[in-house]
Amino acid sequence: MKMLINVPETVVADALRGFAAAHPELTVDVENRIVVRRDAPVAGKVALVSGGGSGHEPLHAGFVGPGMLSAAAAGEVFTSPVPDQMVRAAAAVDSGAGVLFVVKNYTGDVLNFDMAAELAEDEGVQVAKVLVDDDVAVSDSLYTAGRRGTGATLFVEKIAGAAADEGAPLERVESIARRVNAASRSFGVALSACSTPAKGGPTFDLPPGELELGVGIHGEPGRERRPMMTAREIADVAVDAVLDDLDPSGPVMLLVNGMGGTPLLELYGFGAEVHRVLKERGVPVARTLVGNYVTSLDMAGASVTLCQADEELLRLWDAPVQTPALRWGR
Amino acid sequence: MLDAGFLQRWMAAAAAAVEREADHLTELDSAIGDADHGANMRRGFAAVAAALDAEPQTTPGAVLVLAGRQLISTVGGASGPLYGTLLRRAGKALGDAAEVTPEALAEALGTGVAAVAQLGGATAGDKTMLDALEPGVAALARDGDFAAAARAAREGAAATVPMLARKGRASYLGERSVGHQDPGATSAAVLFAALAEVAS
Numbered sequence: 066m067k068m069l070i071n072v073p074e075t076v077v078a079d080a081l082r083g084f085a086a087a088h089p090e091l092t093v094d095v096e097n098r099i100v101v102r103r104d105a106p107v108a109g110k111v112a113l114v115s116g117g118g119s120g121h122e123p124l125h126a127g128f129v130g131p132g133m134l135s136a137a138a139a140g141e142v143f144t145s146p147v148p149d150q151m152v153r154a155a156a157a158v159d160s161g162a163g164v165l166f167v168v169k170n171y172t173g174d175v176l177n178f179d180m181a182a183e184l185a186e187d188e189g190v191q192v193a194k195v196l197v198d199d200d201v202a203v204s205d206s207l208y209t210a211g212r213r214g215t216g217a218t219l220f221v222e223k224i225a226g227a228a229a230d231e232g233a234p235l236e237r238v239e240s241i242a243r244r245v246n247a248a249s250r251s252f253g254v255a256l257s258a259c260s261t262p263a264k265g266g267p268t269f270d271l272p273p274g275e276l277e278l279g280v281g282i283h284g285e286p287g288r289e290r291r292p293m294m295t296a297r298e299i300a301d302v303a304v305d306a307v308l309d310d311l312d313p314s315g316p317v318m319l320l321v322n323g324m325g326g327t328p329l330l331e332l333y334g335f336g337a338e339v340h341r342v343l344k345e346r347g348v349p350v351a352r353t354l355v356g357n358y359v360t361s362l363d364m365a366g367a368s369v370t371l372c373q374a375d376e377e378l379l380r381l382w383d384a385p386v387q388t389p390a391l392r393w394g395r
Numbered sequence: 396m397l398d399a400g401f402l403q404r405w406m407a408a409a410a411a412a413v414e415r416e417a418d419h420l421t422e423l424d425s426a427i428g429d430a431d432h433g434a435n436m437r438r439g440f441a442a443v444a445a446a447l448d449a450e451p452q453t454t455p456g457a458v459l460v461l462a463g464r465q466l467i468s469t470v471g472g473a474s475g476p477l478y479g480t481l482l483r484r485a486g487k488a489l490g491d492a493a494e495v496t497p498e499a500l501a502e503a504l505g506t507g508v509a510a511v512a513q514l515g516g517a518t519a520g521d522k523t524m525l526d527a528l529e530p531g532v533a534a535l536a537r538d539g540d541f542a543a544a545a546r547a548a549r550e551g552a553a554a555t556v557p558m559l560a561r562k563g564r565a566s567y568l569g570e571r572s573v574g575h576q577d578p579g580a581t582s583a584a585v586l587f588a589a590l591a592e593v594a595s
Contacts, residue, residue: 147468
């Protein structure tokens, strides 16, 4: 497996050094692996801190900036950051108005953010948490750790970030973040496995003629494997899986997300099919975003996230944002 | 009786054993998890060994508390807080005694295991590190025999092969987790093997 890296042990630090060089508008602490808004703490405003394993770029550091995250903590590849990083990030961005932790529902992320929240509160930082768990592929039963957090993270971070930018208090930012998560569902499909630097090759075996339906963003298998399908057929399966779980009463916001190894040519073609299915199912689409936002290293494939929209969520979605990976309106 | 030096030797042996087993742990984790367990454990225990070298502790409890804190600060993922809690709580349970019996160590580790179960919300049989930790600690508590504890932990890890994962990343696989040994239970068995090694 060829990878454009030095050694596996330094991939995250190397990437952060490059990120710092490319984005002088952000403060990058390579040693502690946190990325912070240059103007933080912003007086009187609630701060948003997120983070997670590396390998999902641009999530999360790519979403740091005005209108979205105040800071992000980068863990090792597919490994959550440690509490020290989150505490440092929270302390760097807290203006006294409190901090919202945006946490994807994986055991490691939940445990480390819980520990961090306790430690930050010991230091006098008021902390609230929102758990993102939008993936319909794994059911919330007695036997699982609950749904995984995937594409909805982008909607939560953007919309809650806009609310914080408007000056909403912590309680309100938290409740909007929870509302966005509750209104969002995702489903992912893998056409190939992803390769971690530590392993030096694919982390699971997906034969060339097959695809994995309901894949997770760490390459965790999902519901089933089937012989390769067309974009049209995949769109039918993915959208129906989401709509089985989310019954939108009005327009939705749509994210057609690439897993990292699929070109935009294919993603836009797939997006066209997603629009077609949604039209056939009578679901109007208010906003569409297509691109690689919540990735899984070099995995080929895509995920579909729908978020039930309303006037307020659309207004906050449309609000100006200026981050490395998402920017509009200013 | 076991003194601080014994516990430091355990942590050093654990670091060496985790280093030897890292690729195997990652291989197991790539079958049912996300292929990072070996690398994470290696990073954490290397930090533990370095911290104890730099700051030798004077009581068994202090050794374990420092080791646990290092794991929480360097590992990340689920294994950082879980293994960190195991050692930190065990160390706190030992208090500031200068020497402890193997049975007292077993009891303290039992306190740590209970804290791990609570933090992770798992019980034995869920295909997690608990499936090796619980039998290992139970064997040690029975007669203070480190070799027997290592054997029980190893057998506990092997017994996870046919289990259906109910917690952690592997739980997303459901039925497909069956047939693979749990990487967390395996690393727990590695820690017990290191303990038996320094005791012999």
